[in-house]
Every structure is written in C-alpha cells, then in structure tokens.
Amino acid sequence: MGLASFSAILEFAIGEEKKAADFISSIIGNSNTPNSETLKKIQSESEKNKKNLQMILQENVTEMVMEPCEEIDEKAFALDPSILKNEKDLPGALERQAAFFKSASKSINLKEVKRSFDKMSERKISLIGEIKK
Numbered sequence: 001m002g003l004a005s006f007s008a009i010l011e012f013a014i015g016e017e018k019k020a021a022d023f024i025s026s027i028i029g030n031s032n033t034p035n036s037e038t039l040k041k042i043q044s045e046s047e048k049n050k051k052n053l054q055m056i057l058q059e060n061v062t063e064m065v066m067e068p069c070e071e072i073d074e075k076a077f078a079l080d081p082s083i084l085k086n087e088k089d090l091p092g093a094l095e096r097q098a099a100f101f102k103s104a105s106k107s108i109n110l111k112e113v114k115r116s117f118d119k120m121s122e123r124k125i126s127l128i129g130e131i132k133k
Contacts, residue, residue: 002071006113009069009104010057014050016079016097021046023084023093035087035131042090042127049120056113070107077103091128098124 003009024043028036077100079093101121105114 003074004069004071006069006108009072010053012074014053017046017050019079019081020093027087038130045123045127052116056116072103072107091131094124094128
C-alpha cells in the first residue's frame with residue numbers, strides 16, 4: 001500500500017517514530033547495553049520527532065486536504081519490529097527512517113514541512129555516526 005496523502009505520510013512517520021522509541025526502550029532496558037547514553041539520546045530524538053510530526057499534522061489540517069503528494073511505498077520504509085532484535089539493528093533502522101524522511105520531503109510541497117523532514121533525516125544520519133563511534 002502506498003502513502004498517497006499528506007496525512008497518510010505524517011501518520012506513518014508518527015507510527016514509525018513510536019516503533020523506534022519502543023525498540024530503543026527495550027534495548028535500554030537491558031542492563032548490559034554499552035551505549036546507553038547514545039541510546040537515550042536517540043530515544044529522546046524519536047520522542048521529539050513524534051511530537052513535532054503530531055504538531056505538523058494538527059497545524060496543517062487545511063493543507064492535508066488540498067496538497068497533492070507523490071505516492072511513497074510504505075513497505076520500503078516500514079520498520080518491522082520482528083527483525084529488530086538488538087542494538088546492532090539500530091543503524092539500519094535509523095538509515096531506513098532517514099531515507100523515509102528524505103523521500104517524504106521530496107513528496108510534499110509544503111516548504112516548512114519539507115524543512116522539518118530534511119532536518120529529521122539529517123539528525124538520524126548524525127545519530128548513526130554517533131552509534132558507529
């Protein structure tokens with residue numbers, strides 16, 4: 001199924017940020033996690049993104065109906081919780097989210113939303129670098 005509307009793209013992004021935050025919470029719950037500070041930072045970023053996306057959704061109700069969007073293949077970007085097992089899976093999940101935000105940025109014509117998606121993508125990429133240190 002494709003994401004063909006502004007609201008569908010935002011609702012998908014909110015859901016994916018929630019999945020990521022839940023996954024990171026489960027990793028942080030493991031007392032043997034060596035990068036817990038970095039993980040807490042990533043979890044905080046996911047929570048912040050989720051709130052920002054919810055705000056964008058609420059503030060742009062009119063645009064949701066009026067603004068055409070290029071369809072995005074949701075399956076290409078969805079995080080599958082069943083394959084997210086441990087901290088080693090996190091960089092791949094963040095890369096997938098960064099790619100989604102870049103794709104969504106290209107799909108949506110609202111400049112402010114494009115800017116927000118680009119920032120979220122850049123931040124995900126930055127966090128991947130922190131994990132790999």
